[in-house]
Amino acid sequence: MNKVLMSGNNIIGEAAIRAGCRFYAGYPITPQNELTEYMAEHMRNAEDGVFIQSESEIAAINMVAGASAAGARVMTSSSSPGISLKQEGISSMAACELPGIIVNIMRGGPGLGNIRPSQGDYFQATRGGGHGDYRTIVFAPATCQELADLTMDAFDLADKYRTPVMILADGMMGQMMEPVIFKKPKKRIYSDDFILKGAGNGKSKFIRGLLLDVIDEEEHNWKLARKYSVITKNEIRREEHQIEDAQLVIVAYGTAARIAKGAIKRLRENGMKVGLFRPITLWPFPELQLRALAANVKNFLVFEMSTGQMLDDVRLSLQGYAHIDFHGRPGGAVPTPAELANVVARLYEKVD
Amino acid sequence: MIIKTIFSGFGGQGVLMMGISLAHSAMNKGYHVTYLPAYGAEMRGGIANCTVAVADEEIASPVASEPDYLIAMNAPSLFTFQNKITSGGTIFLNSSIVKDRPNRPDVKVCTVPCVDIAQDLGNPRVANIIMMGVFIKKSGIVPDDIYLKSLETIMGSKKKGVAEINRKAFAAGFDYLKD
Numbered sequence: 039m040n041k042v043l044m045s046g047n048n049i050i051g052e053a054a055i056r057a058g059c060r061f062y063a064g065y066p067i068t069p070q071n072e073l074t075e076y077m078a079e080h081m082r083n084a085e086d087g088v089f090i091q092s093e094s095e096i097a098a099i100n101m102v103a104g105a106s107a108a109g110a111r112v113m114t115s116s117s118s119p120g121i122s123l124k125q126e127g128i129s130s131m132a133a134c135e136l137p138g139i140i141v142n143i144m145r146g147g148p149g150l151g152n153i154r155p156s157q158g159d160y161f162q163a164t165r166g167g168g169h170g171d172y173r174t175i176v177f178a179p180a181t182c183q184e185l186a187d188l189t190m191d192a193f194d195l196a197d198k199y200r201t202p203v204m205i206l207a208d209g210m211m212g213q214m215m216e217p218v219i220f221k222k223p224k225k226r227i228y229s230d231d232f233i234l235k236g237a238g239n240g241k242s243k244f245i246r247g248l249l250l251d252v253i254d255e256e257e258h259n260w261k262l263a264r265k266y267s268v269i270t271k272n273e274i275r276r277e278e279h280q281i282e283d284a285q286l287v288i289v290a291y292g293t294a295a296r297i298a299k300g301a302i303k304r305l306r307e308n309g310m311k312v313g314l315f316r317p318i319t320l321w322p323f324p325e326l327q328l329r330a331l332a333a334n335v336k337n338f339l340v341f342e343m344s345t346g347q348m349l350d351d352v353r354l355s356l357q358g359y360a361h362i363d364f365h366g367r368p369g370g371a372v373p374t375p376a377e378l379a380n381v382v383a384r385l386y387e388k389v390d
Numbered sequence: 391m392i393i394k395t396i397f398s399g400f401g402g403q404g405v406l407m408m409g410i411s412l413a414h415s416a417m418n419k420g421y422h423v424t425y426l427p428a429y430g431a432e433m434r435g436g437i438a439n440c441t442v443a444v445a446d447e448e449i450a451s452p453v454a455s456e457p458d459y460l461i462a463m464n465a466p467s468l469f470t471f472q473n474k475i476t477s478g479g480t481i482f483l484n485s486s487i488v489k490d491r492p493n494r495p496d497v498k499v500c501t502v503p504c505v506d507i508a509q510d511l512g513n514p515r516v517a518n519i520i521m522m523g524v525f526i527k528k529s530g531i532v533p534d535d536i537y538l539k540s541l542e543t544i545m546g547s548k549k550k551g552v553a554e555i556n557r558k559a560f561a562a563g564f565d566y567l568k569d
Contacts, residue, residue, distance in 0.1 A: 043414050043425070069429060153429070214452055215410070215425035217417045300451030376455035 051076035099127030129168030133247035137196035146370030154370025284313030300375025399463025523563020
């Protein structure tokens with residue numbers, strides 16, 4: 039397989055089509071327009087491929103839910119404000135147990151914010167986002183290669199657990215170009231039992247998110263909760279970088295983690311033993327894996343392009359086990375590795 | 391080895407294309423590369439820039455704290471980025487339209503009247519490729535034949551004659567510097 043130079047947005051589109059995505063609906067918004075554009079151009083060449091530029095984000099997510107119920111591999115994408123609009127639909131897909139991929143190329147917020155890279159949607163992504171007791175699996179890729187691999191994996195996990203999966207990246211990941219090699223996608227495994235395609239003479243089946251009977255709804259909630267605990271047990275992913283001898287560990291994901299790696303290189307050149315813990319799944323969060331690090335490391339710095347959201351999860355993992363500091367740049371500001379290295383160096387002086 | 395380069399100029403000067411062509415050719419040479427454009431509500435005549443990192447190891451950050459090279463195709467680019475360049479780095483200046491010079495004694499300056507050369511070639515639009523000729527020779531990041539092949543791949547099957555004028559422009563830039 040050849041190495042190609044592509045932008046993050048285009049990579050997501052190509053990986054999705056290769057993974058068998060045959061229904062995409064979306065509405066344009068910077069900085070993810072290239073993904074919608076890519077799907078418009080390439081979905082028509084895919085067998086049975088459907089591309090729809092919907093009249094709104096809300097329409098897009100509901101079209102995607104419908105196509106998913108009808109058995110297609112589906113995807114929609116947007117950026118922060120657009121993802122907010124999709125939340126009712128995502129909640130509904132979680133309730134109806136419909137697989138589907140939602141791509142969020144984050145921008146500065148809240149409100150319409152700006153179009154610069156940011157990580158302010160962490161809470162929305164990892165806490166469900168919409169109403170009701172549900173979670174979505176959240177992938178946070180940090181390289182273009184990972185964008186390709188995780189997009190393909192996202193489709194498999196969505197089918198396996200019959201749940202929406204979110205790919206959470208930011209404007210920088212979407213716009214950046216890197217060489218990428220597309221892996222061979224796995225064959226789709228998805229039972230006909232969950233597909234609505236006309237009962238014929240058989241028993242009718244239906245998919246619904248409205249359960250007026252209290253006991254039915256309670257049992258449905260517990261069923262989803264059991265599913266989420268299985269996901270939490272089996273699907274956690276994270277990367278540990280130069281932690282063997284680390285005195286201080288930076289916790290960061292996505293673009294922030296890349297900046298952190300650059301900072302770590304600078305710090306190590308100056309003799310400071312700093313490592314990185316990078317959650318790849320933001321939900322389920324690698325809580326126990328992070329806590330295990332605290333056996334040897336007593337100082338952690340959470341670095342986010344927000345005012346501190348993943349910080350909560352890190353606290354749940356480490357509070358009482360280690361000291362936690364925070365550095366954030368919200369609103370679309372992307373710090374350089376040199377800036378972060380300065381912040382870490384000041385903290386490192388206090389490490390004994 | 392890691393080399394970071396910022397290409398900057400007016401929108402329409404082909405600044406992003408310069409970055410993509412370097413990234414593509416460095417990839418073909420076998421290096422790790424990242425290409426990061428400044429995107430947004432830009433317009434023709436506005437400022438455009440991109441950062442290209444080339445390395446023989448995994449590239450951590452595509453953002454440049456202290457780039458090694460700056461290609462400034464207009465004056466605002468020079469003012470914006472000259473203080474970021476690492477000490478000992480090189481600034482390539484489009485001296486056809488930039489009359490100012492960097493205020494730092496610790497960086498090298500390479501002035502190229504690339505718009506004038508392009509006009510002599512009969513096509514002012516190839517000023518960026520002329521600059522790339524100078525840059526590829528001076529930086530030595532990729533050999534000229536690999537670069538030219540990438541350039542053709544990127545330009546694709548656009549109008550005939552484009553490849554020809556680009557090759558000519560690149561050669562003009564490449565030969566502009568006497569070693």
